[in-house]
Amino acid sequence: MRFDVITLFPELFAPFLVCGVTRRAYEAGLVEVRLWNPRDFASGNYRRVDDRPFGGGPGMVLMAEPLTLCLESVWAERAVSGAAAVPTVLFSPVGQVLNHADVERWSASSGAVLICGRYEGLDQRFIDTFVDHQISLGDFVLSGGEIAAMALLDAVARLQPGVLNDEGSHQMDSFNLALDGLLDCPHYTRPEAWRDQLVPQALMSGNHAHIERWRREQRLALSQRQRPELIQQARLAGHLSASDEAFLADLIENPERDA
Numbered sequence: 001m002r003f004d005v006i007t008l009f010p011e012l013f014a015p016f017l018v019c020g021v022t023r024r025a026y027e028a029g030l031v032e033v034r035l036w037n038p039r040d041f042a043s044g045n046y047r048r049v050d051d052r053p054f055g056g057g058p059g060m061v062l063m064a065e066p067l068t069l070c071l072e073s074v075w076a077e078r079a080v081s082g083a084a085a086v087p088t089v090l091f092s093p094v095g096q097v098l099n100h101a102d103v104e105r106w107s108a109s110s111g112a113v114l115i116c117g118r119y120e121g122l123d124q125r126f127i128d129t130f131v132d133h134q135i136s137l138g139d140f141v142l143s144g145g146e147i148a149a150m151a152l153l154d155a156v157a158r159l160q161p162g163v164l165n166d167e168g169s170h171q172m173d174s175f176n177l178a179l180d181g182l183l184d185c186p187h188y189t190r191p192e193a194w195r196d197q198l199v200p201q202a203l204m205s206g207n208h209a210h211i212e213r214w215r216r217e218q219r220l221a222l223s224q225r226q227r228p229e230l231i232q233q234a235r236l237a238g239h240l241s242a243s244d245e246a247f248l249a250d251l252i253e254n255p256e257r258d259a
Protein backbone atom coordinates (compact mmCIF):
# COMPACT_ATOMS: atom_id res chain seq x y z
CA MET A 1 0.00 0.00 0.00
CA ARG A 2 1.41 3.36 -0.98
CA PHE A 3 0.32 6.84 0.03
CA ASP A 4 1.66 9.89 -1.80
CA VAL A 5 1.23 12.99 0.34
CA ILE A 6 1.11 16.40 -1.30
CA THR A 7 2.06 19.01 1.28
CA LEU A 8 3.77 22.39 1.55
CA PHE A 9 5.37 21.12 4.77
CA PRO A 10 6.87 17.65 4.09
CA GLU A 11 9.25 18.15 7.03
CA LEU A 12 6.30 17.77 9.41
CA PHE A 13 6.10 14.09 8.44
CA ALA A 14 9.72 13.16 9.17
CA PRO A 15 9.39 12.66 12.96
CA PHE A 16 6.04 10.96 12.48
CA LEU A 17 7.56 8.32 10.18
CA VAL A 18 10.45 7.47 12.52
CA CYS A 19 8.42 6.77 15.69
CA GLY A 20 6.34 3.88 17.01
CA VAL A 21 3.65 2.18 14.99
CA THR A 22 4.06 4.27 11.84
CA ARG A 23 7.82 3.60 11.81
CA ARG A 24 7.22 -0.15 12.05
CA ALA A 25 4.67 -0.11 9.22
CA TYR A 26 6.87 2.19 7.16
CA GLU A 27 10.13 0.26 7.68
CA ALA A 28 8.44 -3.08 7.01
CA GLY A 29 7.19 -1.65 3.71
CA LEU A 30 3.59 -2.34 4.71
CA VAL A 31 2.68 1.33 4.37
CA GLU A 32 4.86 3.23 1.95
CA VAL A 33 4.73 7.03 2.20
CA ARG A 34 6.14 9.45 -0.40
CA LEU A 35 6.14 13.17 0.16
CA TRP A 36 5.64 15.76 -2.57
CA ASN A 37 5.86 19.54 -2.29
CA PRO A 38 3.76 21.56 -4.78
CA ARG A 39 6.30 24.38 -4.41
CA ASP A 40 8.72 22.22 -6.42
CA PHE A 41 6.25 22.51 -9.32
CA ALA A 42 5.65 26.27 -9.05
CA SER A 43 7.15 28.71 -11.54
CA GLY A 44 8.99 32.00 -11.02
CA ASN A 45 11.78 33.04 -8.70
CA TYR A 46 9.50 32.91 -5.68
CA ARG A 47 7.94 29.55 -6.57
CA ARG A 48 4.60 30.95 -5.58
CA VAL A 49 1.83 28.44 -4.83
CA ASP A 50 -0.92 30.75 -3.54
CA ASP A 51 -2.71 33.94 -4.50
CA ARG A 52 -5.46 36.24 -3.24
CA PRO A 53 -9.07 35.08 -3.53
CA PHE A 54 -11.20 36.43 -6.37
CA GLY A 55 -14.03 38.49 -4.90
CA GLY A 56 -11.80 39.74 -2.12
CA GLY A 57 -11.75 38.67 1.49
CA PRO A 58 -9.06 37.47 3.85
CA GLY A 59 -6.40 34.84 3.33
CA MET A 60 -4.78 33.19 0.36
CA VAL A 61 -5.87 30.31 -1.87
CA LEU A 62 -3.65 27.51 -3.22
CA MET A 63 -3.44 27.82 -7.00
CA ALA A 64 -4.61 24.98 -9.23
CA GLU A 65 -1.59 24.81 -11.56
CA PRO A 66 1.26 23.89 -9.15
CA LEU A 67 -1.04 21.35 -7.48
CA THR A 68 -1.95 19.87 -10.87
CA LEU A 69 1.67 19.57 -12.00
CA CYS A 70 2.53 17.95 -8.68
CA LEU A 71 -0.38 15.50 -8.91
CA GLU A 72 0.52 14.59 -12.50
CA SER A 73 4.10 13.89 -11.38
CA VAL A 74 2.78 11.61 -8.65
CA TRP A 75 0.73 9.70 -11.20
CA ALA A 76 3.67 9.45 -13.60
CA GLU A 77 6.01 8.19 -10.87
CA ARG A 78 3.45 5.70 -9.61
CA ALA A 79 3.00 4.36 -13.15
CA VAL A 80 6.79 3.99 -13.68
CA SER A 81 7.21 2.14 -10.38
CA GLY A 82 4.24 -0.13 -11.05
CA ALA A 83 2.11 1.22 -8.19
CA ALA A 84 -1.66 0.85 -8.54
CA ALA A 85 -3.83 3.75 -9.66
CA VAL A 86 -5.44 5.18 -6.52
CA PRO A 87 -8.04 7.80 -5.61
CA THR A 88 -7.16 11.39 -4.78
CA VAL A 89 -8.17 12.51 -1.30
CA LEU A 90 -8.34 16.08 -0.03
CA PHE A 91 -8.42 16.78 3.70
CA SER A 92 -11.02 19.46 4.31
CA PRO A 93 -13.51 20.53 6.99
CA VAL A 94 -16.23 20.19 4.33
CA GLY A 95 -15.48 16.47 3.82
CA GLN A 96 -17.05 13.38 5.37
CA VAL A 97 -15.92 12.95 8.96
CA LEU A 98 -13.46 10.03 9.15
CA ASN A 99 -14.59 6.98 11.14
CA HIS A 100 -13.30 3.49 11.89
CA ALA A 101 -15.19 1.84 9.01
CA ASP A 102 -13.47 4.26 6.59
CA VAL A 103 -10.08 3.50 8.16
CA GLU A 104 -10.68 -0.24 7.72
CA ARG A 105 -11.47 0.31 4.05
CA TRP A 106 -8.34 2.42 3.53
CA SER A 107 -6.22 -0.11 5.41
CA ALA A 108 -7.25 -2.80 2.91
CA SER A 109 -6.73 -0.54 -0.12
CA SER A 110 -3.76 0.10 -2.42
CA GLY A 111 -3.38 3.57 -0.89
CA ALA A 112 -4.22 7.06 -2.10
CA VAL A 113 -2.86 10.43 -3.05
CA LEU A 114 -3.44 12.59 0.03
CA ILE A 115 -3.63 16.36 -0.47
CA CYS A 116 -3.04 18.65 2.50
CA GLY A 117 -4.63 22.07 2.11
CA ARG A 118 -3.34 25.28 3.71
CA TYR A 119 -4.48 28.91 4.04
CA GLU A 120 -8.13 29.36 2.95
CA GLY A 121 -7.98 26.14 0.95
CA LEU A 122 -7.56 25.15 -2.71
CA ASP A 123 -8.89 26.66 -5.92
CA GLN A 124 -12.26 24.92 -6.30
CA ARG A 125 -11.56 24.10 -9.97
CA PHE A 126 -8.73 21.79 -8.91
CA ILE A 127 -11.05 20.08 -6.41
CA ASP A 128 -13.81 19.67 -9.01
CA THR A 129 -11.38 18.23 -11.56
CA PHE A 130 -9.24 15.85 -9.51
CA VAL A 131 -10.51 15.13 -6.00
CA ASP A 132 -12.38 11.84 -5.49
CA HIS A 133 -12.95 12.03 -1.71
CA GLN A 134 -12.87 14.82 0.84
CA ILE A 135 -12.13 13.73 4.40
CA SER A 136 -12.62 15.79 7.54
CA LEU A 137 -11.10 15.02 10.92
CA GLY A 138 -14.07 16.62 12.71
CA ASP A 139 -16.09 19.77 13.08
CA PHE A 140 -13.22 22.14 13.76
CA VAL A 141 -10.68 23.94 11.60
CA LEU A 142 -6.99 23.03 11.48
CA SER A 143 -4.32 25.24 9.93
CA GLY A 144 -3.48 22.54 7.39
CA GLY A 145 -4.31 19.03 6.26
CA GLU A 146 -1.03 17.51 7.51
CA ILE A 147 -2.36 16.48 10.94
CA ALA A 148 -5.40 14.93 9.26
CA ALA A 149 -3.12 13.02 6.84
CA MET A 150 -1.00 11.77 9.74
CA ALA A 151 -4.15 10.73 11.61
CA LEU A 152 -5.27 8.62 8.65
CA LEU A 153 -1.80 7.13 8.08
CA ASP A 154 -1.43 6.28 11.78
CA ALA A 155 -4.86 4.64 11.97
CA VAL A 156 -4.18 2.66 8.77
CA ALA A 157 -0.68 1.61 9.92
CA ARG A 158 -1.87 0.10 13.21
CA LEU A 159 -4.32 -2.15 11.37
CA GLN A 160 -1.58 -3.73 9.24
CA PRO A 161 -0.75 -7.31 10.28
CA GLY A 162 2.37 -7.53 12.44
CA VAL A 163 2.62 -3.81 13.20
CA LEU A 164 1.28 -3.86 16.76
CA ASN A 165 3.31 -5.75 19.35
CA ASP A 166 0.21 -7.64 20.40
CA GLU A 167 -1.87 -8.65 17.38
CA GLY A 168 -4.98 -8.98 19.56
CA SER A 169 -4.83 -5.43 20.83
CA HIS A 170 -6.64 -3.64 18.02
CA GLN A 171 -9.32 -6.35 18.00
CA MET A 172 -10.46 -5.08 21.42
CA ASP A 173 -10.15 -1.38 20.57
CA SER A 174 -13.11 0.97 20.37
CA PHE A 175 -15.26 0.88 17.19
CA ASN A 176 -14.03 -2.56 16.02
CA LEU A 177 -16.95 -3.59 13.85
CA ALA A 178 -15.79 -7.21 13.63
CA LEU A 179 -16.21 -7.39 17.42
CA ASP A 180 -19.21 -5.20 18.27
CA GLY A 181 -18.31 -1.59 17.34
CA LEU A 182 -18.59 -0.50 21.00
CA LEU A 183 -16.22 1.68 23.05
CA ASP A 184 -13.28 -0.01 24.78
CA CYS A 185 -13.41 -0.82 28.51
CA PRO A 186 -11.20 1.00 31.09
CA HIS A 187 -7.69 -0.40 31.68
CA TYR A 188 -5.58 -0.61 34.86
CA THR A 189 -1.99 -1.54 35.65
CA ARG A 190 0.37 -1.73 38.65
CA PRO A 191 0.29 -0.74 41.44
CA GLU A 192 -2.92 -2.32 42.65
CA ALA A 193 -3.50 0.64 45.03
CA TRP A 194 -2.74 4.11 43.73
CA ARG A 195 -3.49 7.21 45.82
CA ASP A 196 -6.33 5.49 47.69
CA GLN A 197 -7.87 4.08 44.51
CA LEU A 198 -7.99 0.33 44.02
CA VAL A 199 -8.16 -1.67 40.81
CA PRO A 200 -11.74 -3.01 40.35
CA GLN A 201 -12.12 -6.28 42.24
CA ALA A 202 -13.32 -8.19 39.17
CA LEU A 203 -9.94 -7.72 37.48
CA MET A 204 -8.12 -9.16 40.50
CA SER A 205 -10.33 -12.24 40.75
CA GLY A 206 -8.27 -14.45 38.45
CA ASN A 207 -11.56 -15.80 37.12
CA HIS A 208 -11.39 -15.43 33.33
CA ALA A 209 -15.15 -15.60 32.73
CA HIS A 210 -15.75 -13.08 35.49
CA ILE A 211 -13.16 -10.70 34.03
CA GLU A 212 -14.60 -11.02 30.53
CA ARG A 213 -18.13 -10.30 31.81
CA TRP A 214 -16.86 -7.23 33.72
CA ARG A 215 -15.13 -5.94 30.58
CA ARG A 216 -18.22 -6.58 28.48
CA GLU A 217 -20.43 -4.68 30.93
CA GLN A 218 -17.97 -1.80 31.03
CA ARG A 219 -18.03 -1.57 27.22
CA LEU A 220 -21.84 -1.64 27.25
CA ALA A 221 -22.18 0.92 30.06
CA LEU A 222 -19.60 3.32 28.61
CA SER A 223 -21.11 3.10 25.12
CA GLN A 224 -24.64 3.57 26.49
CA ARG A 225 -23.57 6.67 28.41
CA GLN A 226 -21.22 8.29 25.90
CA ARG A 227 -22.37 7.06 22.50
CA PRO A 228 -25.84 5.45 22.66
CA GLU A 229 -25.97 5.22 18.86
CA LEU A 230 -23.17 2.61 19.02
CA ILE A 231 -25.42 0.41 21.19
CA GLN A 232 -28.19 0.70 18.63
CA GLN A 233 -25.79 -0.18 15.79
CA ALA A 234 -24.48 -3.20 17.74
CA ARG A 235 -28.08 -4.30 18.38
CA LEU A 236 -29.00 -4.03 14.68
CA ALA A 237 -25.84 -5.93 13.72
CA GLY A 238 -26.80 -8.76 16.09
CA HIS A 239 -23.85 -8.20 18.45
CA LEU A 240 -25.90 -7.98 21.69
CA SER A 241 -26.74 -11.16 23.61
CA ALA A 242 -29.75 -11.66 25.88
CA SER A 243 -27.55 -11.01 28.92
CA ASP A 244 -26.22 -7.81 27.30
CA GLU A 245 -29.81 -6.64 26.79
CA ALA A 246 -30.73 -7.50 30.38
CA PHE A 247 -27.70 -5.55 31.62
CA LEU A 248 -28.63 -2.53 29.46
CA ALA A 249 -32.27 -2.61 30.57
CA ASP A 250 -31.11 -2.58 34.18
CA LEU A 251 -28.66 0.25 33.43
CA ILE A 252 -31.39 2.37 31.82
CA GLU A 253 -33.66 1.78 34.80
CA ASN A 254 -30.86 2.56 37.26
CA PRO A 255 -28.61 5.05 35.42
CA GLU A 256 -26.55 5.79 38.52
CA ARG A 257 -25.61 2.16 39.11
CA ASP A 258 -21.96 1.27 38.98
CA ALA A 259 -21.30 -1.13 36.15
Ligand code: SAM
Residues within 6 Å of the ligand: 090, 091, 092, 093, 094, 115, 116, 117, 118, 119, 120, 121, 122, 135, 136, 137, 138, 139, 140, 141, 142, 143, 144, 145, 146, 148
Ligand atom coordinates in the same frame (compact mmCIF):
# COMPACT_ATOMS: atom_id res chain seq x y z
N1 SAM B 1 -11.48 27.89 4.73
C1 SAM B 1 -11.58 26.54 5.12
C2 SAM B 1 -12.94 26.27 5.76
O1 SAM B 1 -13.38 27.10 6.56
O2 SAM B 1 -13.55 25.22 5.47
C3 SAM B 1 -10.53 26.17 6.14
C4 SAM B 1 -9.16 26.09 5.59
S1 SAM B 1 -8.01 25.50 6.76
C5 SAM B 1 -7.46 26.94 7.56
C6 SAM B 1 -6.62 25.00 5.80
C7 SAM B 1 -6.58 23.54 5.45
O3 SAM B 1 -6.52 22.78 6.64
C8 SAM B 1 -7.73 22.98 4.68
O4 SAM B 1 -7.63 23.24 3.30
C9 SAM B 1 -7.64 21.51 4.99
O5 SAM B 1 -6.73 20.84 4.14
C10 SAM B 1 -7.09 21.50 6.40
N2 SAM B 1 -8.14 21.29 7.42
C11 SAM B 1 -8.66 22.21 8.25
N3 SAM B 1 -9.57 21.68 9.05
C12 SAM B 1 -9.66 20.38 8.73
C13 SAM B 1 -10.45 19.30 9.21
N4 SAM B 1 -11.35 19.46 10.18
N5 SAM B 1 -10.26 18.09 8.67
C14 SAM B 1 -9.37 17.90 7.67
N6 SAM B 1 -8.60 18.89 7.18
C15 SAM B 1 -8.73 20.11 7.70
